[in-house]
Amino acid sequence: MNTKKTVAVVEDDRRLREKLVQVLENIKDIECIATCSSGEEALKVIPLRPPDVVLMDIKLPGMSGIQCVAELKKSLPKLQVIMVTIYEDSERIFKALKAGASGYLVKSGPPEQLIEAIRDVFAGGSPMSSHIARKVVQHFHLIGPSIEEANNLSPREQQVLTLLASGYIYKEIADQLHIGAETVRTYVKNICYKMHVRSRVEAVAKLRKDAY
Amino acid sequence: MNTKKTVAVVEDDRRLREKLVQVLENIKDIECIATCSSGEEALKVIPLRPPDVVLMDIKLPGMSGIQCVAELKKSLPKLQVIMVTIYEDSERIFKALKAGASGYLVKSGPPEQLIEAIRDVFAGGSPMSSHIARKVVQHFHLIGPSIEEANNLSPREQQVLTLLASGYIYKEIADQLHIGAETVRTYVKNICYKMHVRSRVEAVAKLRKDAY
DNA sequence: TGCTCCATCCCCGAAAGCGGGGATAACATT
DNA sequence: AATGTTATCCCCGCTTTCGGGGATGGAGCA
Numbered sequence: 001m002n003t004k005k006t007v008a009v010v011e012d013d014r015r016l017r018e019k020l021v022q023v024l025e026n027i028k029d030i031e032c033i034a035t036c037s038s039g040e041e042a043l044k045v046i047p048l049r050p051p052d053v054v055l056m057d058i059k060l061p062g063m064s065g066i067q068c069v070a071e072l073k074k075s076l077p078k079l080q081v082i083m084v085t086i087y088e089d090s091e092r093i094f095k096a097l098k099a100g101a102s103g104y105l106v107k108s109g110p111p112e113q114l115i116e117a118i119r120d121v122f123a124g125g126s127p128m129s130s131h132i133a134r135k136v137v138q139h140f141h142l143i144g145p146s147i148e149e150a151n152n153l154s155p156r157e158q159q160v161l162t163l164l165a166s167g168y169i170y171k172e173i174a175d176q177l178h179i180g181a182e183t184v185r186t187y188v189k190n191i192c193y194k195m196h197v198r199s200r201v202e203a204v205a206k207l208r209k210d211a212y
Numbered sequence: 213m214n215t216k217k218t219v220a221v222v223e224d225d226r227r228l229r230e231k232l233v234q235v236l237e238n239i240k241d242i243e244c245i246a247t248c249s250s251g252e253e254a255l256k257v258i259p260l261r262p263p264d265v266v267l268m269d270i271k272l273p274g275m276s277g278i279q280c281v282a283e284l285k286k287s288l289p290k291l292q293v294i295m296v297t298i299y300e301d302s303e304r305i306f307k308a309l310k311a312g313a314s315g316y317l318v319k320s321g322p323p324e325q326l327i328e329a330i331r332d333v334f335a336g337g338s339p340m341s342s343h344i345a346r347k348v349v350q351h352f353h354l355i356g357p358s359i360e361e362a363n364n365l366s367p368r369e370q371q372v373l374t375l376l377a378s379g380y381i382y383k384e385i386a387d388q389l390h391i392g393a394e395t396v397r398t399y400v401k402n403i404c405y406k407m408h409v410r411s412r413v414e415a416v417a418k419l420r421k422d423a424y
Numbered sequence: 425t426g427c428t429c430c431a432t433c434c435c436c437g438a439a440a441g442c443g444g445g446g447a448t449a450a451c452a453t454t
Numbered sequence: 455a456a457t458g459t460t461a462t463c464c465c466c467g468c469t470t471t472c473g474g475g476g477a478t479g480g481a482g483c484a
Contacts, residue, residue, distance in 0.1 A: 097352035124341025126349040133338035136348060140309035154430060167414025169470070183432050185471080190430095200471085202379025206418045237460050366460060381440065397441080402460095412441085427484085433477080440471065447463080453458075 005122050006051040008034040010042045010068065011084070012060050015106075018053065020084075023111045030118060039068030048074050053118050056101070058085040058092060066092070066099050073100035080121045084114070090135050096138070103127040152194055160187040165204045217334050217371040218263040220246040221370030222254045222280065223296070224272050228319075232267065232296075235323045242330060262288050265330050268313070270297040270304060278304070278311050285312035292333045296326070302347050311347070365406060372399040379418045 007030055011017040013154040017035055025033045033051050036042040036197050046054065054072070067095050082103035083096045093104055102121050105113060106129045117127035128136065153161065156177075163173045170188075174181040188200050197203045219242055223229040231245055236244045245263050250256040251272050258266065266284070270277040286391050293307045294315035305316055314333050317325060318341045329339035340348065365373065368389075375385045382400075386393040400412050409415045 005408060078221075094352065095351055100353055102346070102349060120342050123342065124346055125344070126345035128345060128349075130332050130335065130337025130339070133340060133345065134314070134336055137309055137314060137338040137340075140306065141312055141347075156431065165417035166439055167410050169411070171470085174265070179431080182434060185430075187472095191470085198379050199381070201376060201413050201416055204413055205377035205379070205419070207417070344468055368461065383440085391461085393462060398462075401442085401444095425484095428482090430479105430481080432479085435476085436474095438472080440469105442469070443467095444465105446465085449462085450460085452457100452459080454455100 004029055004031040005053065005118060006033045007034070007118060008036070008042070008046055008051040008054045010036045010039065010054060010060070011057040012037050013057075015192060020114070027115055030115065038093035039065060039071075042068055043071055046072060046079075047075055050079055052080065054081045054120055055084050055114070055118075056081050056088055058083055058096065059124055066101075067128065069096065069101050070099040082117055082127065084120060088131060090139070093132055093135055094139070104122050104132045105129050106132065111118070114184065130152050153191060157187050157191050157194075159205060160184060161203060164200055165207060166186070214304050216241055216243040217265065217330060218243050218245045219330060220244070220248065220254070220258055220263040222248045222251065222266060222272070222277065223269040224249050225269075232326070236324065239327055242327065251275035251277060251283075254280055254337045255283055258284060258291075259287055262291055264292065265325070265333055266291060266293045267330075268293050268307065270295055270299055278308050278313075279346060281308065281313050284313040294329055294333060296337065300343060300347070302351070305344055305347055306351070316344045317341050318344065365403060369399050369403050369406070372396060373403055373419060376400070376412055404412055 007024060009017055009020050009024075009032060011020060014037070017037065021032050021035060024030050024102060033049060034045055040062055040067070042054075042056075056065045056069060060068070063071075065083065065085070069083075072079055072081070077100075080102045081100065082105060083101045084105050084107060085092075086107050087093075088106060096104060103117055103126050105117055105127065109129055113129075120127040125127075159177065160173060163176065170181045170184045173184045177184070188203075191203050192199065195203050195206055197206055219236060221229055221232050221236075221244060223232060226249070229249065233244050233247060236242050245261060246257055248257060252274055254266075254268075255411060265338070268277045268281060272280070275283075277295060277297070281295075284291055289312075293312065294317060296312045296317050296319060297304075297348045298319050299305075300318060308316060315329050315338050317329055317339065325339075325341075332339040371389065372385060375388065380388070382393045382396045383410045389396070401413075402411065403415050404410065407415050407418055409418060
């Protein structure tokens with residue numbers, strides 16, 4: 001491999017930042033092309049010469065690493081970012097992933113983990129420390145057991161429910177499905193009955209939890 | 213370590229099943245205590261002596277591995293299951309995770325991956341093949357960029373929206389918040405205005421995408 | 425041949441919600 | 455001092471939805 005994978009490091013703690021750079025320097029297939037000590041700096045320098053992968057701390061002075069990822073992703077959607085942080089709480093993990101991070105490592109891991117992670121995202125993977133992965137998976141467990149439940153709605157009823165969730169009123173739904181408004185009403189009644197809810201609003205809200 | 217991690221294998225292909233068992237036999241800290249060739253069989257034998265970890269194929273004759281996990285989890289919620297399969301499509305991945313699987317490996321990987329995965333779930337992790345992890349993470353990207361949007365709702369407005377999503381009508385919300393129904397109506401108007409939607413139903417539906 | 429779903433349509437009267445205004449007071453920002 | 459946001463309340467008239475019925479034909483199953 002003659003083209004090295006390029007990396008940028010965003011980390012406010014100088015000692016740690018330099019340590020990271022040093023670790024990367026010893027790796028043949030990786031080159032660190034930029035270091036930043038704040039999110040603001042990252043937003044300036046990273047777009048000038050986008051690396052393949054960014055290692056991003058979450059706790060930064062000023063803008064958080066999560067905000068920084070969100071911003072970077074707007075202008076560089078293909079940029080791959082690995083969060084490297086001490087936080088293991090679900091909220092931060094999900095926020096980071098939703099902001100566009102591709103990986104999430106806790107700092108306590110060994111340096112090789114970092115190297116592997118860089119290679120992994122480069123190869124199209126999503127490296128996560130093992131407990132982080134578990135938290136992500138648990139998120140699915142929560143919304144989980146509902147696969148089989150709710151879905152006793154007939155195709156037509158599901159259609160109506162979807163349109164309802166899009167904000168259409170009965171008349172509009174009727175027109176789109178080429179049926180009478182009264183028929184739509186009958187469906188809504190049945191939907192409410194089957195989903196054990198009192199109103200179409202609640203049905204739509206419930207749809208959220210049962211949806212994938 | 214004097215207590216071995218116990219494992220059960222559910223796999224219909226005999227050759228593969230025996231190969232798996234053989235691999236496991238050479239590992240000091242792991243003991244395979246059961247093998248099944250179908251989901252139905254697994255439902256019978258696994259509860260008799262629940263292992264620490266189950267390796268589960270998805271494509272099985274009769275009931276699918278995913279259904280099997282869902283069933284097993286009902287009676288043994290603590291059971292850890294690793295899907296071992298050839299499928300990499302998002303739908304199956306999410307269904308398996310929602311059904312309660314803790315890990316998801318593709319069969320093409322090396323045998324050591326399996327051993328590591330067993331140790332990983334045992335230690336509270338969630339092993340996933342690298343492309344699987346990426347698909348899971350991408351799921352968050354989809355529901356992602358919305359973190360910053362919608363939330364210009366005032367606390368009171370959010371409260372009203374939440375109650376709305378629970379199916380309450382204006383009068384009921386008014387009573388719970390000790391305010392007039394007219395006030396609730398004003399909030400709903402503002403909510404619709406701020407969220408760029410036409411009705412409370414649509415607002416509730418939109419809430420679903422912005423929440424995680 | 426019943427039985428149960430499903431999709432479709434209809435009626436009435438009452439309840440809830442909507443559109444589109446207006447208003448007051450408190451507080452923060454500028 | 456002016457502006458903006460929040461929280462609170464009010465009115466009128468119209469539209470929409472709800473509750474609670476009933477009805478028909480077709481498909482699929484026992």
